[in-house]
Amino acid sequence: MKSEILYPGAFPMVRVELTAGEHIKAESGAMVACSPTIDIESKMEGGFLGALSRKFLTGEKFFFQTLRASRGPGEALLAPTVPGEIVILELDGVNEYMVQKDGFLAGADGIVIESKMQSLSRGLLGGEGFFILKISGKGTLVLNSFGAIHKIELKPDQEYIVDNSHLVAWSSTTSYNIEKATSGWIASVTSGEGFVCRFRGPGLVYIQSRNPGSFGAWIRQFIPVSE
Amino acid sequence: MMSNALCFGRDYPASGAPCFVQVDEAGLTIVFESTGGDGDREVAPFAALSVSAGGLDHDHLVVKWTGAQGERTLYFKDPDAIRAFRQAAPGHLSLPFAQAAELVRQVRQRRRLVWGLALGMFLSTVLGLWFGSDLLVEIAVSRIPVEWEQKLGESAYRDFLAQQEVIKEGPAVAALGEMTQRLTEQIPNNPYKFEVTVVKSDVINAFALPGGHVVVFTGLMKKADSGEEVAGVMSHELNHVLRRHGLERIVKSLGLLTVVTIVLGDQQGLVGMMKQLSVELLTLKFGREQETEADVTGLQLLQRAKIDPSGMIKFFERLSEKDEGRMEWLSTHPMSTARAERLKAELAALPKKSPELFTFDWKQVQASLGSQPVVAP
Structure with missing residues (x-):
């Protein structure tokens, strides 16, 4: 799987080149265009129960697409639903990433996707819900975000504070605690930050430059109310 | 590799x-992937190492040391590697090892505890609502004045009568009047004014509305073999009213939110809602518990009024064994032999009283209603 980001910025696409017989998985509905040599199958990754838990627990789609180059080599164009940047990661079999529920776009066949339950405090206050995706395995992983993606590199024991709804993905060697944004409860709410995540390295944290929830709230005021 | x-x-x-x-015996050998099998490797002796637990779920083993190239931190969670490390590690590492393992255990335990508590709270809330709702309903019902109940029943009664033919006078009305009088005389501190209406319909049915309106269908009177049997049904229905069963059902169907409102006060806002629901009263089906309660208290009332209670049991039994085609009374009052058996046992426990007969002749009452009902196949 060779991949390349086209039109980087707000409305990017990923071009994925597949050799004959190779297949990748992608978020359901991600395929924009592809060579005639490629077959699209829908597949319940992790079996029926796994798919069911992913659907109900993480809000991710029940089916993943499988794009298979069954009739010779070809390419496919993939795009996410929301405007925002795409990032390509290479997993080496040791690295593991936690990905917030809408972050997955596509992955090589060697990528393993599981739903994982967070601790209660992280689930309630972390902004990602109780269930996140744990992505491990070997191969290329394509993530999407809302807005631009920014990578934070943390050295061992280095700390960084991230507003909870801006998280896209983080490596499992990092750990984080949920904290109030300011020392007082009222100031935490009025500062507009509420709760933040204090990350501790080593590892990588990918954040998105826009907060989908806030954007939704902002846009709601312009939607005419139907009678 | x-x-x-x-x-x-x-x-x-x-x-x-x-x-x-x-x-190995001396320490850890770290071989880096990027440089191939025999390229870049580092050796870390046990003496230089410190271990702890780390990572998102504290499930990684973290090994730190300072080597020739500066500070190094190693994260791994491969169980085989951890086991090998633990077995080979010298004494000074066993304490931090135990501490790291303890931390992992604590984190997992705490997480399980928190989830358990959250689940427990959720379950106890659900169970509390489930089992506590009866008590709440009782409290709520006891706070609704009888006048309200009468108004509610009144509006439902009028809605019902609009579509029915009522028998206003004659032997049947007089006979039911006598039964009602003998029964109500035996109710101490009766807040209700019972009014019995005879409706011309072949449906074998009778029902009571909150506030005291009792409707008896002529079909039921034709089906009964004696005045005592009808009096049994009447006694049962009167006790639905006295026990405020209809109100309980309304309050239950209005839901917990309303119950809370009533318990806290603010009854005014509910009148509109309750009026709408009053229509549903006509199709009201009483719960089994309420049926049993009305049966037992009805039997006791018959006994006090010196009306032969075996009539009630006989009528129930007859309804249960014969055709079920048009017996609506039966469908809203689930009949089973267990119910009749229970009533028999209750009756046996009551002191024997010599019954006083009604003044009317039941055959004449029935004759005034016209022909026998058509029995469904």
């Missing part, structure tokens, strides 16, 4: 360098 760990340091990428950790 498959990597089993990530090594962090100043000269490695922030995501960590994949590497393979080997354990």
